[in-house]
Amino acid sequence: MPEFDLDSFKKTWQEQPVQQKYDDTEILQMLNRKSRNYVKYIFWISVAEFLFFTVAGLFYLIQDKDSNSFLSILKKLGAQRTPELEQTFDNIYLVLKILSLAVTAYFVYKFYQNYRSINIEENLKRFIINIIRFKKTVNAFIFTNIVLLIAFTSILVSFVFYTLNAQNIELTNSTLTRFLILVIVSTGLSVLLVWVYYRLVYGIILRKLDKNLKQLKEIDTLKG
Numbered sequence: 001m002p003e004f005d006l007d008s009f010k011k012t013w014q015e016q017p018v019q020q021k022y023d024d025t026e027i028l029q030m031l032n033r034k035s036r037n038y039v040k041y042i043f044w045i046s047v048a049e050f051l052f053f054t055v056a057g058l059f060y061l062i063q064d065k066d067s068n069s070f071l072s073i074l075k076k077l078g079a080q081r082t083p084e085l086e087q088t089f090d091n092i093y094l095v096l097k098i099l100s101l102a103v104t105a106y107f108v109y110k111f112y113q114n115y116r117s118i119n120i121e122e123n124l125k126r127f128i129i130n131i132i133r134f135k136k137t138v139n140a141f142i143f144t145n146i147v148l149l150i151a152f153t154s155i156l157v158s159f160v161f162y163t164l165n166a167q168n169i170e171l172t173n174s175t176l177t178r179f180l181i182l183v184i185v186s187t188g189l190s191v192l193l194v195w196v197y198y199r200l201v202y203g204i205i206l207r208k209l210d211k212n213l214k215q216l217k218e219i220d221t222l223k224g
Helices: 006-014 024-063 067-076 083-117 124-164 171-223
Strands: none
Touching: 006 171, 024 083, 024 171, 067 083, 067 124, 083 124, 124 171
């Protein structure tokens, strides 16, 4: 009986041809399908956000909670709560809410357009372009929400100073400093929470999409 040679056996095993489990076409189809699913997930998340903020906005308008809390801040600063003041703030708040929902609805529509434009059967270069365009839309959505948050806060702070000036109320330096610090800290925390939320919810999906996009580009390079 011949002596068993382990090294020879390992060498023979390593030289055996490895059969690919999937060919390039199948891999491309899987990547395309996964990418399209990721786009669909973001679309439905944005729809859920739009519905949530719509219902929440209607609830707060009916309950008048935001108005009461904001007017309470004005009262603490020395302003008198008048019917004209309440009506002015309600109008401003309504416009800001409508603008916010309009922007969200616009991006929901853009996400839907992106989803419809990404076709699994289209050529690879076109598919990659559509994925990149979708990523830019998501980043624009996140950036726009942060900008709107800062802009809305600035408008409300301006309204506070306008009201105080109209009622001839002068804040002491300490009160003014505390108010500005409160605004800056609360706005900073709100921006941070928004950023963290989008990084967690959208970021996870975008990272998976990035991975697919990298693989698609590698396949495109090999095909080229």
